[in-house]
Amino acid sequence: VDDNSADGTAAVCAGLAHRYPLRVLVRSEPKDGLGGAVLLGLRQAGGKYLLVMDADLQHPPERIPDLLEPLREGSADFTLGSRYVAGGSTGEKWTMFRRVNSRVATALARPFAGPTRDPMSGFFALSRKQFESAQRLTPLGYKIGLELMCKCRVRQVREIPIHFATRQRGQSKMTLREQFRYLEHLSRLYDFTFPRLSPIAKFLIVMVLSWLVGATVMRGFLLCGVWSGQAVPMSYIAAILVEAAFYNRYIRTQREFLTTKKPWTDFGLISAAELATCTIVACWIALRVNHPRIVEMVFFSYGAATVARYVIRKELLQDVRGLRHEIRADDLS
Numbered sequence: 044v045d046d047n048s049a050d051g052t053a054a055v056c057a058g059l060a061h062r063y064p065l066r067v068l069v070r071s072e073p074k075d076g077l078g079g080a081v082l083l084g085l086r087q088a089g090g091k092y093l094l095v096m097d098a099d100l101q102h103p104p105e106r107i108p109d110l111l112e113p114l115r116e117g118s119a120d121f122t123l124g125s126r127y128v129a130g131g132s133t134g135e136k137w138t139m140f141r142r143v144n145s146r147v148a149t150a151l152a153r154p155f156a157g158p159t160r161d162p163m164s165g166f167f168a169l170s171r172k173q174f175e176s177a178q179r180l181t182p183l184g185y186k187i188g189l190e191l192m193c194k195c196r197v198r199q200v201r202e203i204p205i206h207f208a209t210r211q212r213g214q215s216k217m218t219l220r221e222q223f224r225y226l227e228h229l230s231r232l233y234d235f236t237f238p239r240l241s242p243i244a245k246f247l248i249v250m251v252l253s254w255l256v257g258a259t260v261m262r263g264f265l266l267c268g269v270w271s272g273q274a275v276p277m278s279y280i281a282a283i284l285v286e287a288a289f290y291n292r293y294i295r296t297q298r299e300f301l302t303t304k305k306p307w308t309d310f311g312l313i314s315a316a317e318l319a320t321c322t323i324v325a326c327w328i329a330l331r332v333n334h335p336r337i338v339e340m341v342f343f344s345y346g347a348a349t350v351a352r353y354v355i356r357k358e359l360l361q362d363v364r365g366l367r368h369e370i371r372a373d374d375l376s
Contacts, residue, residue: 045068131206
C-alpha cells in the first residue's frame with residue numbers, strides 16, 4: 044500500500060508486478076495515516092494468512108516463512124518479528140533515551156499485550172480468520188500490530204527473533220507527535236479492554252494533576268497576601284485549565300462517542316458550577332475556621348468542586364459510556 048509517495052514506489056511495483064505476484068494499492072488522499080494503509084492492505088489481501096512489514100527492508104523478508112510457520116501449525120494465532128527476544132537485534136546503536144522510551148512504551152502496553160517483549164513491532168502475521176474477528180479497529184499512529192493483538196482477542200503470541208536493519212533512507216517515525224499519538228492510542232485500547240475501570244482511572248489522573256497545579260497556584264496567591272477565601276477559587280481556575288487540556292484531547296480522540304453536539308458549552312457550564320461550588324466552600328471555611336491550613340482548604344474546596352463535576356458530567360453523559368455501549372453492542376453481534 045502506497046500513500047501517494049513521490050519517490051516512484053508505485054511505478055517500481057507496477058513494473059515488478061509482471062514478474063511477481065505483486066499488487067500495489069495507491070491511496071491518492073490518505074487521511075488516516077499508516078494505520079489506515081495497513082488496514083486497507085489487510086482487507087484487500089486474498090490469502091489465508093496475512094503479513095505486515097515495512098517496504099524499506101528494515102524488516103528482513105527472509106524471516107517471513109518463520110512468522111507464518113507457527114500460524115500454519117496452529118501453535119500461535121499471532122506472530123511478531125521481535126528485536127528483543129534471544130537472537131533478535133537492531134542494526135543501529137540506540138541512545139539511552141530511545142532505549143528507556145521503548146521500555147516505557149512496552150510497559151504501558153503490557154495489560155493487553157501480555158509478556159510480549161516487542162509489542163510495537165511492525166513486522167507481524169495473523170490468520171485471516173483472526174483478523175476478521177477484530178472489533179472496532181480504530182488505530183492511531185503506526186502501532187497497528189498492538190491494535191490487532193488487543194481487538195482480535197489474541198491468545199497465543201509467538202515472537203520470532205529478527206535483525207532490525209539500519210534505515211538507509213527516509214526519516215524515523217519516532218517524533219514527539221507520534222509519541223503523543225501512541226498515548227492516545229493506548230487510551231483507546233484501555234477503554235476497550237477495561238471499559239469500566241478505564242474512565243475511573245482517567246478521572247483520578249486528571250483530578251490529581253489539576254489539584255497539584257491548583258494547589259501550587261494557590262500557594263503563590265497566599266504568599267502574595269491574597270485572602271484564602273479568594274485564593275482558593277482563583278487557583279481553581281488553573282485546575283479547570285488542566286481539565287480543559289485533557290477534555291480537548293478526549294473530544295479529538297473520542298468524538299464519535301460524544302453524546303452532545305456542543306461539548307464545550309457543556310464543559311463551560313460544568314466548570315462554572317465547579318467554580319461556584321469551590322468558592323462557596325472556600326469562603327465558608329475561611330470565615331468559620333480559624334487559620335485553616337492549605338491542605339484543608341484544598342481538600343474540602345477542591346473536593347466539593349470535583350464531586351460536583353463528577354455528578355453533573357455523569358448526568359450529562361460526558362464520559363465514555365457511549366464507548367462502552369458500542370463495545371457491548373459489538374460483543375453481542
